Amino acid sequence: MALSLFSKTEIEPPADIEAASLRSDRFRLEREVDWQRLEAIVTALEKNRPKRISDDDLLELPVLYRKTASSLAVARETSLDAATLHYLEALVRRAWFQIYGPRIGLTGWLRYFLGGGWSASVRAIWLDICIAFAVMVAGTAVGWLLVERDESWFFSLVPGGMSGGRVPGADPEVLRETLSTTDDANGLGVFAAYLFSNNTGVCIMAFALGFAFGIPTLLLLVYNMALLGAMLWVFADAGLGWEFGGWLSVHGTTEIGAILLSGAAGMHVGRTMAFPGKRSILSAMRHAGVCAAQVMAGCTIMLIVAGLLEGYARQLVGDMGSRYMIGGGMLAFWVLYFAFVPKPQEHET
Incomplete structure (x- = not known):
């Protein structure tokens, strides 16, 4: 049983x-x-x-x-x-x-980003841009004044590999030769890629250091612009300041603009950490990080353009007026884009 x-x-x-x-x-x-x-x-x-x-x-x-x-x-x-x-x-x-769910693909995202999303993010950090710009101008002045007072400062500010014979007291013709063009574009693609890689490293560093409350970013901007100020003094002292300005403007208005925005994006994050306001630090950081990431994504585009201008246009265009037209045209384009292109209404958050 x-x-x-x-x-x-x-x-x-x-x-x-x-x-x-x-x-x-x-x-x-x-x-x-x-x-x-x-x-x-x-x-x-x-x-x-x-x-x-x-x-x-x-x-x-x-x-x-x-x-x-x-x-x-x-x-x-x-x-x-x-x-x-x-x-x-x-x-x-x-x-x-x-x-x-979201209906925006890569093409839609690019249309939104380039159609005003990027410019809106840049305008959102206007205060940090103003601070970074003032620091960069001060850094340029510091480099100029230090080398003007004591030429030995040049060798402390400018790495030997970067100077390429452009040192205080160099023969003006030697300096002029460094500003000359090349006969053809052979090998310039590699040169442009190298410049893009180098400038990208500077921008990433300027952004990344912002997380330490923005102070290291400010120091990096001062140093980089002091280097430029020292080089400016060398050419101005040789009577080639105008020529150097044209040579630099071809790519410099875009490249320096990218460094400015990268530093400002890093400072925006650091400043938000230091002064979160009524929000929690994590909430403030999250909001600031989204905006800063948008700015940095756009800086990548600027660096690509700067690399092409530096690797090709600067090496092939020798006329001083044309160089200033290219540099001035790029500067006007970026200023107008960032100042007046509105944020698209769709996909707004």
């Missing part, structure tokens, strides 16, 4: 398990048609085939989504079988993305 009872217990499932199984099957059968219909619509949207969706199905999509989401809530409350629960969770997640 005991053996018989034991065997029956092993063969027949408990009544509560059997009831739960029947309840789960009934729950699925009553709603499965709507789930399958929603899944077919979502699958067509995921495959970018909206023409396969009928007008009735498209109109019913929000309703089907709400029904399925309600089914998921019931399934969780009544502890239905795990397979049904996983299926509904995946389906609701996919449907939510198709109904409420």
Whole structure:
């Protein structure tokens, strides 16, 4: 008798398990048609085939989504079988993305970014840009005045590999030769890539150091511009200040602009950390980080343009008037873009 009872217990499932199984099957059968219909619509949207969706199905999509989401809530409350629960969770997640998720791809993002998103982010950090600009001007003046007072400062500010014979007391003709053009564009692509890589490192460093409350960023900007100030004095002292300005302006208005924005973006993050206002530091950092990241993404574009100008236009265009026209034109373009291109209304957050 005991053996018989034991065997029956092993063969027949408990009544509560059997009831739960029947309840789960009934729950699925009553709603499965709507789930399958929603899944077919979502699958067509995921495959970018909206023409396969009928007008009735498209109109019913929000309703089907709400029904399925309600089914998921019931399934969780009544502890239905795990397979049904996983299926509904995946389906609701996919449907939510198709109904409420972002609709912007790479092309759309670029259109939004270049059509005003970047310029709006730059305008949002205007105070940091003003501070960075003042620091850069001061750094240039410091470099000039130090070398003017004692020429040995030049060798402390300018690395030997960068000077290339452009040192205090150099023959004016030697200095003029360093500003000359090349006969053709052979090898200039490699040169442009090198310049882009070098300038990118400076910008990344200026941005990254901003997380230390912006102080290291300020010091980096001062040093880089002091280097420029020292070089300016060398050419001005040799009577070639105008020529050096033209040579520098071709790429400098874009390159220095990128460094300015990178430093300002880093300072914006650091300043937000130091003065979060009424928000928590994490909340303020998150908001500042999004804005700064937009600015830095745009700086990459500026550095590519600067690398091309420095690697090609500066090496091939020798006329001084043309050099100033290129540099001035780029400066006017960036100023007008950042000052007057409004943020697109769509995708605003």
